[in-house]
Amino acid sequence: MAFSFFRKRAEKAEDKSLGISRKYVLSPGRSYVIEESPPDVSFDAFTNLVSTLDEKGKKTYGLMLTRQHPDLVRQKYGLESTSIYWLATKAGDGVISPTNLSILAQTMVKFAEGHDDGVILLDGVEYLISNNDFNKVLKMIDQVNDNISQSGSRLILPVDPRALDQKELALLQRNMERLELPGHRRA
Amino acid sequence: MKILVVDDSEAFRTVMTELLVRAGFHDVSQAKDFDEAVSVFRNEKPRFTFVDMVLPGKSGVELTKELLKLDPNATIIAMSSIINKTMIRQSLDAGAKDFLLKPTNEIALSSVLAMWSD
Numbered sequence: 001m002a003f004s005f006f007r008k009r010a011e012k013a014e015d016k017s018l019g020i021s022r023k024y025v026l027s028p029g030r031s032y033v034i035e036e037s038p039p040d041v042s043f044d045a046f047t048n049l050v051s052t053l054d055e056k057g058k059k060t061y062g063l064m065l066t067r068q069h070p071d072l073v074r075q076k077y078g079l080e081s082t083s084i085y086w087l088a089t090k091a092g093d094g095v096i097s098p099t100n101l102s103i104l105a106q107t108m109v110k111f112a113e114g115h116d117d118g119v120i121l122l123d124g125v126e127y128l129i130s131n132n133d134f135n136k137v138l139k140m141i142d143q144v145n146d147n148i149s150q151s152g153s154r155l156i157l158p159v160d161p162r163a164l165d166q167k168e169l170a171l172l173q174r175n176m177e178r179l180e181l182p183g184h185r186r187a
Numbered sequence: 188m189k190i191l192v193v194d195d196s197e198a199f200r201t202v203m204t205e206l207l208v209r210a211g212f213h214d215v216s217q218a219k220d221f222d223e224a225v226s227v228f229r230n231e232k233p234r235f236t237f238v239d240m241v242l243p244g245k246s247g248v249e250l251t252k253e254l255l256k257l258d259p260n261a262t263i264i265a266m267s268s269i270i271n272k273t274m275i276r277q278s279l280d281a282g283a284k285d286f287l288l289k290p291t292n293e294i295a296l297s298s299v300l301a302m303w304s305d
Contacts, residue, residue: 018272019279020286023298041292047270048288048295077288078270 022052028117031145031155033176035169039123039158046121046156047077060119063111065104067124070094083111087124098124098131101140108155109147118153120144125172126163138171145175188304189214191233193224193250194266195243199289203237210297221245221253228254233261235300237287240267240274248274251281262303266291 024045026032034042050062062082066073070084085107086095096104108120122144128137141157148155157176161169190212192203200217207215216231218224220243228236236254240247251263265278268289275286284303287295 021302023295044288076269078272
């Protein structure tokens with residue numbers, strides 16, 4: 001069962017804070033859509049949040065669902081204890097099928113319910129849409145977004161604007177926000 | 188405010204310089220390796236130096252130590268395209284103030300500059 005798998009991962013030893021600064025301000029209970037390809041800002045924001053402590057010195061737990069293989073993601077971003085699921089058609093532990101939207105939603109909702117200061121990265125919306133009807137994916141994201149807004153967690157949703165039409169992009173963005181520049185000053 | 192970008196990739200140095208200019212920092216110098224960085228650092232005395240941890244020859248950690256010997260008040264920001272915790276800790280232990288994941292972006296870059304400007 002998908003949820004029990006990430007629970008086990010979450011219970012593993014915590015990543016210690018690296019001593020680097022928190023560079024992204026993502027408000028608890030909010031979902032952020034980021035138009036970009038490749039999803040560099042989204043991965044950087046997610047990694048930065050789970051690798052740093054908040055103002056109260058508290059760790060932020062992360063859940064990542066991605067088209068990229070978890071081993072490669074762990075290696076590149078140093079995410080030893082973060083729960084990472086692979087969105088793929090291959091069966092196996094830690095894999096969620098792109099057509100199984102209910103398990104996908106349940107995994108994210110349970111995480112949000114279980115962590116009052118968590119962050120979820122859902123990378124691969126285009127892949128989900130190509131395997132499902134757009135409206136089904138939108139409904140699933142709306143469901144997760146509703147639960148996020150009742151929790152202290154955040155959702156990061158990178159989207160490639162070239163893969164969606166204007167209407168689809170607008171529908172995805174309607175209940176979401178953009179990342180804001182934290183404390184921006186000029187030299 | 189003078190800024191130095193040290194990276195062996197010319198393409199990255201160019202993109203980083205463009206990002207810094209877009210963020211309002213126009214006095215940006217570049218260096219491709221340890222020796223060139225030390226030379227530019229001596230002449231320009233930059234307030235901020237962004238150092239790729241993986242450089243040809245001497246490493247970014249060695250460069251960080253050398254630059255801070257020349258100017259203990261300089262602000263060094265380590266960079267890398269992967270998060271290698273051991274390497275990041277070595278950089279911070281050497282005196283780097285912070286770390287940026289490559290390729291960086293305007294949000295992360297502006298945050299680092301704002302954080303360490305005072």
